[in-house]
Each structure stands twice: as structure tokens, then as C-alpha cells.
Amino acid sequence: MTTQFDRIYHGLSPELGKMRIAASGMAWKGEDSDKMVAMSSADIKWAQWLRVARNYQLRVGLKDRSRETFDGFSREDHDKLAQLIKQHFSVTLETKEVSFKGWNWGVTDFQGQDLAFLVSNKTSFELPLSQVANSNIAGRTEVSLEFATPSGSKKSKSAPDEMAEIRFYVPGTVNRDHGSDA
Amino acid sequence: GTGRNEGKGWKRFQSYKGEAALPKEAESLRIFVDRKAQTIILPIHGFAVPFHINTIKNVSKNEEGEFTYLRVNFQTPGQLAGKKEDTPFEDPDATFIRSITYRSADGHRFDTLSKQITDLKKEVNKREQQKKEMAD
Helix, strand or coil: CCEEEEEEEEEECCCCCCCCCCCCCEEEEEECCCCEEEEEHHHHEEEEEECCCCCEEEEECCCCCCCCCCEECCCCCHHHHHHHHHHHHHHCCEEECCCCCCCCCEEEEEEEEEEEEEEEEEEEEEHHHHHHEEEEEEECCCEEECCCCCCCCCCCCCCCCCCEEEECCCHHHHHCCCCCCC | CCCCCCCCCCEEEEECCCCHHHHHHHHHHHCCCCCCCCEEEEECCCEEEEEEEHEEEEEEEEECCCCEEEEECCCCCCCCCCCCCCCCCCCCEEEEEEEEEECCHHEEEEEEEEHHHHHHHHHHHHHHHHHHHCCC
């Protein structure tokens, strides 16, 4: 038996698609293109549920340590998804807590391929290190990360805003050295 | 840290109590000014990240070629911006976000956003000032 979820995004792409879940695995297929992302049951190692900009995200960890993300799930989809993933892949859907406090101070934490920013122990956002084009340290307390922005300048009026740079002020680094030296 | 700000007691503030309160507009992956919550929502790699207006110092804008850059500067300790009682020094060892810069081909929209953020900042500052005068 296959269960389908409509209006789901893959990664950060603007294209909507359908997500199908069955005992053999999960697959997403784009509505406008023939793009397809398939994950077989044996490759699915973990699954997470978190609130992102486009409603809720299902994050799937694969055997080769890569991961896929799917946005656009509604809060009501949670129980159904959790049940399907448990039943078909024997994986527990874990909830990742996200902060909405609105604070600009917290703790940075390297989590796999991401630099996560945590506010009160909850994730505020994550920066994929693979997309960092350049980094800089100024005066030992300021760290900046520049991001590669897609060069294909889409003039579309509904294009997302592209983050080009983020700067952190790290007053604690001089005294406290926890592993990475920025 | 210098303990200089201790005892002044910055007021605790919060944008949203939980994820359900996040406005629908966050879905667009574009910067959104939520006046009601006194909050700017910034899209960061798929996350909708709220920043309360109290954390924001100012915004600046510049044009480079066909793109407009909008830079949001945040309140952080160790700046020469004079005394700011409402700067959060709850945890002086925390990491602070000092600035985030966005790029867009739609310069007109960034003009509007820049004005909205600046206006909200002014409005909140004014209200704070009035409150202080009332208390005196």
C-alpha cells in the first residue's frame, strides 16, 4: 500500500511535488519536471521532523551519510508520517525543537555537515558548510561566513532572498577554547 | 565581560511563544517584517528565523551592479554604539550574530524593507522613551 503526500518541496527548490511512501521506500517526484528522488527502505537510517519556513520538514538520513529534506508537510501529517516510517522502515520520527524566541545570541554547534545556531538549546537555524564560499576572522572575536549565491540572477519577482554573508561576534573564544579555534 | 551592564536589567523579550505563531508569510523564503510581533523574519537556508526588533541595531543598503544588498546589523556587546540598556547581556559568553546580508535583484523591494525595518525600530524606540519619561 502506498501513501501519498501532495504539495511537498525537495530541498530548497521552489518546485512542488508528490511524496510517496511504501514498504519498499520513499520517493519524491516533481510536478513540473521529471525530477525524482528515491530512497529505498534499506537505506533509510533516521528521520527527523522540524518546523521550517515552508511549514514542516521531513529530514531523512541515508546509509551513505547523506540526507534529503522535504518541506511543506502540515502539522497534522506528523502522526501519519511517524506511523508509516515506523511500520515500513523501523525508524522513529524524532522531533527537532526549533527556537522562535527572536534572539541573536546563542551557541554555535558543529553538527555533521552543518553549523547550527542554538538559542536556549533549541535550533534557530543551520548553515550548510558545503555552501560556505569564504570565511574570515577579524580581531579574534569576529567570524564572517560568505555564501555562494547562485549566479543565475533570476529577476523573478517571487525569487527568495539570498543570504550572502553572516557575521558572528564570539567574545568567549579567547578564554574558553572548546575544540575548534573558530 | 565587564559587568558594566549588570544590574541595569534588560527586559526579557520574545518574538513568538511557539511555532504555531509564525506568520504565513514566512513561507515565501523572503524577509518579512511582522509589525505586530515587533519582529523581522529572515530566511536562512530554509529556516524562518525571527529576530525581535530589540536585537536589531539598524539596516544598510547598497547597490553593486544588478544586485542590491541589504545588511541587517544587530546589537552586540563590544560595540562603540554608546550605552544600550536593552542590549541583551544575559550570557556574556554567548555567540552573537552581528550582521546578516541579503542579496536581491529586486532593489525596489529592499528599499521598502529597509524603510519598514527602520520605521519599526524608530516606533519602538519612541515608545520606550515615552515609557521612561512616564516612569521619571
